[in-house]
Amino acid sequence: MRRKLSILFFIFILGSTSLASAADSHSWDGLKARLVADGFNKEYVDAVFSASSLEYSSAMMARKMRVLLKRRFEPPAKKVAREKEFDERYVGPIMLAGGYSYLREHYELLQRIDKRYGVAPSVLVALLLVETKLGFTLGDAPAFNNLANMAASSDPLKFYDELGYEKLEEKDMAWLKKRTKKKADWAYKELSALLTFSSRNSIVPTEIPGSPYGAFGICQFMPSTAIHYAVDGDGDGRIDLFGREDALFSMASFLKRHGWKNSLSKEKKLKVIYRYNHSMVYARTIYEVSRQLEKIRSTFGPD
Known part of the structure; x- marks a missing residue:
């Protein structure tokens, strides 16, 4: 009904x-x-x-x-030359400052997600930074x-x-x-x-x-990805991937169900991130942004 x-x-x-x-x-x-x-x-x-x-x-x-x-x-x-190590645009001071500010502001929420899914705050912020500039570019x-x-x-x-x-x-x-x-x-x-x-x-x-090819939400899920991995993070009975909690919980859900653990080796982490977007340049970029954010957090907090 x-x-x-x-x-x-x-x-x-x-x-x-x-x-x-x-x-x-x-x-x-x-x-x-x-x-x-x-x-x-x-x-x-x-x-x-x-x-x-x-x-x-x-x-x-x-x-x-x-x-x-x-x-x-x-x-x-030329194909080999195009395959760079990672996208340096996202590891510059301005992007990292924005990512760190987001991490600090929403650290309590990110910690709750980490406790439930075992996905570190810096990883989710790195994904959000690369996908939609922390939710500011949605298509x-x-x-x-x-x-x-x-x-x-x-x-x-x-x-x-x-x-x-x-x-x-x-x-x-x-x-x-x-x-x-x-x-x-x-x-x-x-x-x-x-x-x-x-x-x-x-x-x-x-x-x-x-996006031009149909990804949506601040997490930029394709519709079939949303069907299988999106979750109701804020508990209101519906999934809104433009909402912070639903999007962040859904991103963590996706990574966990593809085998993510914070204790994985770099090589295994890259394989999981690759499932989010089938590009090794993308995977290495997420990994590097996350690593840099974690270095900043460990120096300036929060603990």
């Missing part, structure tokens, strides 16, 4: 905000039919896709494929829009002119088609997860700000 009322609430809220133009609606028919076939309520899906902020564009998929094509054609030596467009546009752009011919290549060899075109379809299927899976997460937690899905 609660789920049924929740769906009706969203239909009312979304339907009363505004309707998309008839010119845009045809772009979403296939995606909407797929969601309904996968078990989503048709009225709910129609209401979500009626949001005036939703407008079809293949630009996001074109952006992703441009990056992947560039890497595909990159000389091996410019709704996560739903970005994921829906990518899910609806499985054919590279929709955006081929935006890639910057006059002509690709047959083998490269075959690769592009396969890679685009794979990325569109990934986006559809995340879109489905976003709708599920939103419904469970009484959130209007089209109003969630996110």
